[in-house]
Amino acid sequence: AQSVAQPEDQVNVAEGNPLTVKCTYSVSGNPYLFWYVQYPNRGLQFLLKYITGDNLVKGSYGFEAEFNKSQTSFHLKKPSALVSDSALYFCAVREWSGYSTLTFGKGTMLLVSP
Amino acid sequence: KAGVTQTPRYLIKTRGQQVTLSCSPISGHRSVSWYQQTPGQGLQFLFEYFSETQRNKGNFPGRFSGRQFSNSRSEMNVSTLELGDSALYLCASSSRENTEAFFGQGTRLTVV
Numbered sequence: 001a002q003s004v005a006q007p008e009d010q011v012n013v014a015e016g017n018p019l020t021v022k023c024t025y026s027v028s029g030n031p032y033l034f035w036y037v038q039y040p041n042r043g044l045q046f047l048l049k050y051i052t053g054d055n056l057v058k059g060s061y062g063f064e065a066e067f068n069k070s071q072t073s074f075h076l077k078k079p080s081a082l083v084s085d086s087a088l089y090f091c092a093v094r095e096w097s098g099y100s101t102l103t104f105g106k107g108t109m110l111l112v113s114p
Numbered sequence: 115k116a117g118v119t120q121t122p123r124y125l126i127k128t129r130g131q132q133v134t135l136s137c138s139p140i141s142g143h144r145s146v147s148w149y150q151q152t153p154g155q156g157l158q159f160l161f162e163y164f165s166e167t168q169r170n171k172g173n174f175p176g177r178f179s180g181r182q183f184s185n186s187r188s189e190m191n192v193s194t195l196e197l198g199d200s201a202l203y204l205c206a207s208s209s210r211e212n213t214e215a216f217f218g219q220g221t222r223l224t225v226v
Contacts, residue, residue: 032213034214036217041220041222042219042220043118043120043204043217043218043219043220044204044206044217045217046214046215046216046217049213049214051213090157094213101147101159101162101170101172102147102159102206102215103159104149104156104157105156106156107156107157
């Protein structure tokens with residue numbers, strides 16, 4: 001069975017500072033990894049994905065994520081946070097083989113203060 | 115390309131009633147998945163359809179059902195509604211080539 005852990009319910013950061021939202025995963029095979037963002041009363045927006053190749057993946061709105069196979073982690077990062085980045089962030093994993101489902105973490109609320 | 119469209123956006127139902135939610139995927143996408151989102155349980159997988167066949171099912175009671183039509187549009191039905199069914203129901207579509215899923219805005223169901 002696959003699973004995702006987001007150890008922080010909330011991350012607080014000041015505008016202009018770097019941010020990191022943590023994610024670790026567990027799958028039996030090779031993973032597809034994703035980050036999504038959700039604004040209030042909206043659906044999930046795709047930010048970025050890791051399939052294969054470079055461990056550092058760049059995505060939308062200046063976000064990037066680093067895949068670390070040995071630590072089974074896929075942390076989301078941004079060099080300089082904006083107040084408008086405040087939202088709920090979800091990490092998700094899908095296994096390579098077959099048509100496995102997307103499994104999501106519980107989500108991390110990011111609050112960026114002015 | 116139009117995104118994933120879910121209707122209705124908001125719904126209020128009474129306990130014991132049934133409800134049908136609709137999802138139109140991105141054109142060309144044949145896989146449709148449904149998720150229930152609640153503050154306490156987070157995002158929980160309901161089911162996934164591909165080419166009109168249910169391919170995966172989450173751990174929900176039989177009151178939750180779904181189907182997919184030949185044009186890939188999908189519906190989910192919840193019968194005998196309970197207060198605990200109040201949630202945001204999200205639909206996502208994906209293609210065989212793309213591995214990421216694209217989500218609709220969701221249907222906010224309130225059971226009173």
